[in-house]
Amino acid sequence: MDFATFASQFLIGLSRGMIFFIVSAGLTLVFGVLRVSNFAHGSLYMLGAFLAYTAILWLGQGEAGFWLALLIAPLAVAVIALVIERGLLRFIYKREHLMQMLLTYSLVLIFGDLVKMVWGSDYKSLPVPQALTGSFHFLEANLPVYNAFLLLIGPLVALGLWFFLFRTHLGKLCRATAADREMVDVLGQNSTWIFALVFALGGWLAGLGGALIAPTVNIAMGMDANIIIYAFLIVVVGGLGNVWGALISSLIMGVGESLGVLFIPDFAIILPYLIAGVLLIIRPSGLLRSAW
């Protein structure tokens, strides 16, 4: 085992963690502020990938197409999320959790069929944009440029979220609503719009994750189920509702899995669950303080 292989494997793991973070940050925000476990989060991620596909088809396969799609697809998903929140979710905040789960789970089925009706069951693939193809070579190892690109995007999203939550008035209101909704209402702030905003932001993050992963995977039905288990695992391990907890556990999962493939290939497949299990035994309420 030479150092270069280890280093590239580590970086690949980190880039994998970035996608996990972008998707699970949205899930954990919704968890924290709305107290809703949104099973349809994976569907929004899938929609992000499909919308990016359609956007690129319309915009042409050129260089600009990818970047525009990266802008458009997540925004479109955010709008869909907004419609879900205003049209459905807001009526059931006062109901028990099972009811909320039933609703978000039914959305999983609805979106699954909708995707089939709109895009069909054929496999779809997007090319990696020209600027991001190929690999960086160092010593004997290499790192695909697209993975390096994800390594840049992830911290940017984290920074943006930090700025929004801690440096803007709206973000502070979001955090306040997560802590004590009644108090926010009493103080004369309209918390229902904050709910809508956070759900749309969650949708935007899911859509961004889907659009970012689109060029490297096979865009097809079933993407939703693949990501949602990971996202829930990460959110629970990180501490429900805690964005930074999600960041840390995403990176642990990504790097852990990647290094697992390198050192103990036989166990790599169960490693994320093993890591989650061990972490939850050590810290049953999650790595960082849970918002619940």
Added chain:
Amino acid sequence: MKKLGLAGLLIASLALSGCGSTGAGAGTGTTTNKEQKTVKVGIIDTYTGGAATYAKDALDGFKLAATETAEKGGPKIEFVTRDDEFKVDKATNWAKELVMRERVDILAGTINSAGSLAVSQYAKENKIPFIVWGGMSDKITGAAGHRYVFSTLPNTAVIGKAGAVQMSKLPYKKYWLAGSDYEYGHSVVNNFWANLEKMAPGVSKAGESWWRVGETDFTPYINKIRSTKPDALVVGTGGGDMVAFMKAITTTGLAKDIPVWVHTATDLSTLAPLGNEAPEGVMGTNPYFAYYPDTPENKAFVDAFKKAYNREPAAFAIYGYMSGKFLAQAIQKAGSMDKEKIVDALEGLSIDTPVGKATLRKEDHQVMLPMFYGTTAKVGGKMMAKDIVTLPAEQIIPSAAEVLKSREKK
């Protein structure tokens, strides 16, 4: 997660009660006069989720066969479809519903091997002929085979052996084995390795890696494999993973360093979605090409399929198509709609297909079909198979004696 299960159950039961009443529409409306000559097929397959594209291909092929048969004055084939969502319990439930409520004569399907095995068990207990055109597990006509189950596609034993024939002609010694961690992936790789060890003594296994189905990022696996520098990499994967894995080969340039073998690497359902992103130089076996063999029969099939569905047929289209043709000929041969007589007629039945003669072997009901192998390459701006070699069925299908022995072991 427990709560999710409960919610799912509720919704599933709602969906079930809904489908039963609406789905019947396709099957009703025949007069008693005609019913004598109409066979009703209940199709269970995966129409949602990652494997749906294969189910659609198979169904379209079957529909084409039914239409052609009717045009030629053959037996009328009616069908109803049910979506098993790649779930074993759903497949069995639909099988029961189709037989009891829809009163189908024949069952067909499903891409999910475990689902195929479950439906096969039901078919055995209730003496309903079951044509497998999706599940590729070698257990279907092997260890778990019986009188009522037939397979119209090459199973993993055939695929593994064909792959071993292809690779045994090359000088590689040190192999890395990898794949998607499910029945199909393991079965292909195990069969491949067992056969290669016999055909090419001196080969050694450098290691194995297995990823979960629906893996989003293959780079860690490819990085690991590359660092161990094997002579060749053999992969058992299918469905969505197949497309994503091929893409990862392109992105990482793996095939330039290490020769890669994957079954269906050259199939249209893999190459079409990839377009220009398909990697060159990947080796693989495949049961069907729209452009090979270049015979009038194949051309006629491709033209008819294109005319009906506006796309070229991939391998699963031919499985569905053959199933329809086998059934039609069996009914004609039996001269009756009696299930037992249809089974008798199907046993050992030979038909002409776009790829030549196909026979449902009498002993184990496995279709005898040639296989092709080649390498992905850009020919005239289009990704397709290059250097195609035909492997006759006898060379790659385990002998009936071997298969029947595996049944005894049970």
